[in-house]
Amino acid sequence: MRIKNTIAAGLLALATVAGVSTVAAGTASAAPAGTYYGTYATLAACRADGESPYTGGYYWECVENWDGWDLYIWY
Known part of the structure; x- marks a missing residue:
């Protein structure tokens, strides 16, 4: 009986961790809060514009979308 309880506790802990990971992953995939540029x-073109001093942002991020790569900048 002790083995069954240990296995059940381990599975419950694993399910809890998986649930937290799923929630964190769902939050991470939300749209960026930066300004759409x-x-x-291509990713290379998005990155080149993100790294360019012309954009003037402190932080940039390229996010893959159905029609290409979206560049978001934080000023």
């Missing part, structure tokens, strides 16, 4: 066909 533009959509690019």
Whole structure:
């Protein structure tokens, strides 16, 4: 009986951790809070504009979208 309780406790702990990981992953995939700058066909083009001093942002992020890569900038 002790083995069954130990296995059940382990499975419950694993399910709890998996639930937290799923919630965290869902939160991480939400749209960025930065200012939308533009959509690019390739990641390289998005990254080049994000790294450019012309954009003037302190932080940038390229997010893959159904039609390309969206560039978000935080000022």
